[in-house]
Amino acid sequence: MIDVFIDITLLAFLAITAVAIVRITNLFAVVMLFGVFSLLSAGLFVVMDAPDVAFTEAAVGAGISTVLMLATLALVRRSQKPYYAEAPRAHRPWLPLIVVTVTGSALVYGTWDIPGFGAPDAPAQTHVARYYIENALSETGRAGELSRLRYPGRSHGDLYRGRGRTAVARWATLETGSQDKG
Amino acid sequence: MRPNLILHVVAKFLIPLIILFALYVQFHGDFGPGGGFQAGVIFSAAFILYSLVFGLDTAEKIIPAHWLRVLAALGVVIYAGVGVLSLLLGGNYLDYTLLAGDQIAGQHLGILLVELGVGITVAAAMLILFFAFAGRGRE
Structure with missing residues (x-):
């Protein structure tokens, strides 16, 4: 039972981090949040009994790739202009929203055929x-x-x-x- | 780069521990989680920490770039060499059973060598990547 609680907590934090990464325009903060995202994923893998995968996620995702992104950040501007400030006037957010919703629903529909986590007939x-x-x-x-x-x-x-x-x-x-x- | 005493002391304390942990992950990989890839990444992290604290030029004096290229190739040669060796001994590619007297010793030796190759290549490749990114700022 505690597994489910930890899963839900970690996944909620993952979702919050992902939204924050999209919204924040300070690239330094975004790089740090990418590291947080990797660390949370690593925790999730440990809960799912995959320490080997968690190990790799923590070492590569939270470690090396953060350093590489920081090295890149040293070469470019620190902040990004908000997208809506550069977007053309005729920009309509509805079409991308529909496309994303349909694709996401199709992916969720696809998971119905996948055997359950740890199912013996997988x-x-x-x-x-x-x-x-x-x-x-x-x-x-x-x-x-x-x-x-x-x-x-x-x-x-x-x-x-x-x-x-x-x-x-x-x-x-x-x-x-x-x-x-x- | 302005010298920073606390950073230098902490880094000098941490780097040997990181390298020791990398070696543990490398050679304990056949009993627990870990293995060549993770060990290589941790090993390169120690050198990346060193070059972040002490500067890129000092780090490149310790591991010159042409060495890294040789090491990256050497790991692949070890990996493929084990495979070809088992071919020459009359088995399939990467069939460790024939490498030593009995099957269990052969499996152990084979996986140790292959993981060593993976570890060397991954560590060298990660450092090449880091130096390629970090070195661009100097131009």
């Missing part, structure tokens, strides 16, 4: 995960099997021992969904 659990769960220990000498999805031999033994196979299988879902991160 493709990640029925495809190679079963092979890893059954054979990783005998083939690699490692108790945790899930990271064999990416690298044979890597494991998360503490997770395996502490939280059991459900957590491992949930992790596998997350890892397959975020292979580009690592």
Whole structure:
């Protein structure tokens, strides 16, 4: 239950940060807020049992990319003119609003077909995960099997021992969904 | 850059710890969360902190740009070399089983080498990126 509460809190803060990033015209503050956004995402990944992804998000998102954006900021102007001050007179906000709303609804509609978070019949659990769960220990000498999805031999033994196979299988879902991160 | 005593002392205290943590993430990656990519990023963060505090020129004296290019290529060579080695030993590309006497030792050695290659390349590439961005201000 506490997981749901933390999820909702973190997601609310994410939404507030995103709106603030769009509204604020001081670019220095925007860069700092990008760092906050990454840190909040990292916290969310930890709650969803994906410390590996959280690790990458914190190191790259909150660390390196903030520094790179600050280095860029040193070369350009500090603040941005508000968009509405430069927009042409004939600008109508309704068309973009409709496009964004329709696209967003289509994406939400698309998620209805995705199996639930940690569902046992999700493709990640029925495809190679079963092979890893059954054979990783005998083939690699490692108790945790899930990271064999990416690298044979890597494991998360503490997770395996502490939280059991459900957590491992949930992790596998997350890892397959975020292979580009690592 | 005006010298700032507190910043210098804190940075000198933190940098060894950051590098130690990067090495932990690198070589403990087969037991816990982490691995070559994260370790490389943390490792480069230590050098980025150094160049932020002590200046870009001092940092480039420690790691010259042509070294970084060599290191970035070296990591890829290690990664691909492990793959080609297992090909030459008669297995599939990146099949670690044949690298050592038995399967478990082979898997361990293989993943250690591959992650080392990943770590070296990522650390070098991150530093190249940072120097490319930060170095433009000097022109």
